[in-house]
Amino acid sequence: MFSITTAGSRARRLALVSGAAVLTGTLLAAGTTAASAGAVPAAAEAGAAAATAASLGLGGEEQLIVKDVIKDADGTVHTRYERTYAGLPVLGGDLVVHRNAGGAVTSVTKATEADIKVASVTPKLAPAAAHSAAVQAAEAANTTGASAGDSPRKVIWAADGKPVLAYETVVTGVQRDGVTPSRLRVITDADTGRKLHEAQLILDIAGGITAKSGAAAAKPSAAAPAAVGTGASQYSGSVSLNTTKTSSGFSLVDSVRGGSSTVDLKHKTSGNGTVFTDADNKWGNGLPGNNQTAAVDAAYGAAQTWDFYKNVLHRNGIKNDGRAPVSRVHYGSAYQNAFWDDQSFTITYGDGAGNQHALTQLDVAGHEFSHGVTSATADLQYSGESGGLNEATSDIFGTAVEWNANNAQDKGDYLLGEKIDIFGNGKPLRYQDKPSKDGRGSADYWSAGVGNLDVHYSSGVANHFFYLLSEGSGAKDINGVHYDSPTVDGSTVTGIGRDKAVQIWYKALTAYFTSTTDYHGAREATLKAAADLYGANSAEAKAVAAAWAGVNVKP
Template structure:
């Protein structure tokens, strides 16, 4: 278990400023009558915009429409064997109601037979939107092939797609109207797992007269949700639609899931779910069910996965296509975050007063990178190798932040600058001059291995900054840096992209569990030689950057 930082520098946050700001905002209300404000709001609302129905009003409207379903079916010209089943209802500001129906024929579900009836405020039907224009009519409801044949075909289809442990739940009779002329068919749902470990829900439609496969689709769906994060602004999240409920479950990135521990300290917790696929509010909350921290964690996991895939071609933490999972709301007032190999998961505390979750983008990248280290060099988490382990997470966490290109959390060489652990707005660590945090080492010495790993990491963090950007004063993305050197030399950087490639190559190819700083110098020189050549400018820059932090 590798925590984000050592615990002995913990501080208490002052809240007086926040209280004062709240009072100031309360005095900024525009004057005017309530009626005038209401009129302005009404005028700004388009007549075709949907209104928010209360739960009781929605239920009442659904029941009303279902009671009228038989009459509606006649009015829109459906046949005697067809019936409508209400699925959803939307009411516009002008009173128009849009009722979504599923259809049955002879008691069988009609797949592809759904429709929407549009009704005016006065109750007059104004139109129908149908999934199919074909009339629903079949000669017989008696199949010519057995259900078992349809199941066998469905299992074969699933296995051909790479499904593992596939199992059919039985074939049910349906009317297939999704394409062509409606026919009697079987629908078989195959469970198990897809080839990437994602749960399988393959629906196979088989013609009940000929045995021909008519259609297939995957029932485990990906959706694009909106995350209103605390640190990264409004972002897109890949989620999963299960029935009518969205899950914070990314099947496109190895099945990463985000769970709520709700102040617990063990177990998995409960998977975050939502009705409208909008996660969080963008503001801090002390609630143990708050989605905002979950949105940050899910976004961090998604960006970290993409960073490794795009930058190094690495397919997940173990490079096997399997995603880890995240847990938020760990314990109460827990001011830390950690990676745990035993659960293959990331865990985030909510920070001081449970309102400062440690779920910023670079922290997420940092934590998952501990998993990458564990599954590559396996750097022992103590002494100099422990410092290299921590630095690796800082280096790749920084890489994730730059990779994301998020305007609310721009890339920088500061670690944890968003989470305000120190309570005064300062970062947790500085890569250009690590000693600015009061404990980290700028340069190697024979005693550096005696430091806490979060402080001995400074040597490698400093090396990486110098290799990327060079020494001296400069401003990058609005942040000012001034990186010194042990030997007074001037180091010219080769750019972050090349520096990342060199560190990754060294970690995955040339470092071992016991690598110390001298060994890290050799490993990165070997990596630079392999990538760019032993006489290249990149190779020479690696040597110069290590000498600048007193590793020779």
């Protein structure tokens, strides 16, 4: 017998008849490992996907498309699928099939338990009406220059319960701060015109807390010779940088790490930017007035994040395909934010207040890179509780990157952006031991209304969970920083160490989270991850349950 788990509300379980989904292990070629699992299987696997759809009892109009594959050391395989219905994408219809080493399906994690079917795939509403409604929604969200260049895409919207025929429209423009780009995804009922959902596709770290104020650059040939330079950073001291030798000197392109490049936007808010070059391979001077200094921090952050994912989590880049994003610095003027853009595969950094505090600190780099990893795996919707989990995932891995780098000038801590001085008072952007210390409304504990908060504040529940799981509750000094982490009921939580907590969260993200996972679903997913890694009755699994209880996420 295998089970189906819905990753949304409270992870309701449904049992299916024994033997209904026993498949041969044809999905993966022999020898596939977690380090290479992110690559989508070849077209030859389409037959296996069709067999899986049939074995799960999906309707004849439904098809599965392999998105991601993870293979555990014990041979267990977790295959993430996107779904279509009558050829239309099913948003919120993703699922993960879990097979044992023998190829038999043991369980299925689904974003929705609803049967995917609609009365008709012929909409009553014309695309032009959906286009107009989406632009109006963007304007209501204070998007300036709102424009939907592409025609609305017909989809099945299944993320909120009963599937409905809908239009998906992406509206571009500029967000309410007047400088951050906007790509707002709006879902409209294709029969009634009612707005069903909206979410921002430009994922930033600051959440628009200030009112101040692309496409990937071309990479050099893979055969270009690598070199090692030195950089004087603003936040991390003197660092080594992998660069590329050119005919006139060196470019800030790391051919060792997927062709990661760092480009200068020269205070513009559009365009490709220009790859940084230098004659003697000595970069920056550690001061914000030097144009190269922010580039040094960005390149170093990209390298440290890449190494963290490769060496600690055995992931080969954002999509597990060996490709690195482009880091763009000097965006706008005095822009106090940084953001990830999945479409252009870029991380973009502003220079902060007075152009003196670029948002290029290590944990910020790790945060933005990790938004890409979430998109490539669970693709947590950036609204409601799933949006809080998306944002917290970036905080968690950003923190882990900083600890893993072991940099004496930017020591590991459970504070986000503590060096970028985004508030002008020396305080960090976020606190993981007690998120409400930010004074901006971050949630320490789960409540029924937490999903109504901005995702940067609802993320506090998962950030607090991660701290409790890593370090435990109560007062303590760690690496020179004082923390005092409470629990909702005064219970005592004993931490299992950050390294194990990181492994559990990554396992949950890549194997058990879906696009609609909420906080109760995250509890179930991390319990499964802990059981996979350390045993169902292990101290680690018990600590996961205790840490969730400490933030008021209970069965």
